[in-house]
Amino acid sequence: MSILTILLIGVLYTALQRKPILKEFGLAALAFGFLGQLIGLLGAFEAIESAGGVSQSLLAGGLKVSSITSIYGLLIYCTSLIIRILLGWKKTTV
Secondary structure, eight states, rough: HHHHHHHHHHHHHHHHTTOHHHHHHHHHHHHHHHHHHHHHHHHHHHHHHHOOOOOHHHHHHHHHHHHHHHHHHHHHHHHHHHHHHHHHHHHHHH
């Protein structure tokens, strides 16, 4: 999650500086978010395998927790996308 927060700061900084690398920061956040979810799921599946099984409510809770990084990364990407749209719209109206 700290990598995603650093990428969020990068998105905001590049938006203020109007740098073209804004898109790459957003895409990197999206990729790291889904990578974080897959790593979390891998660890959860290994724990389930070693325990021999878990209840459905425990599995659902784990899936919910593993989705946090992908949601955070997607929100950062959407933020960068909205900023790019607004900056492009402002550039065409001026």
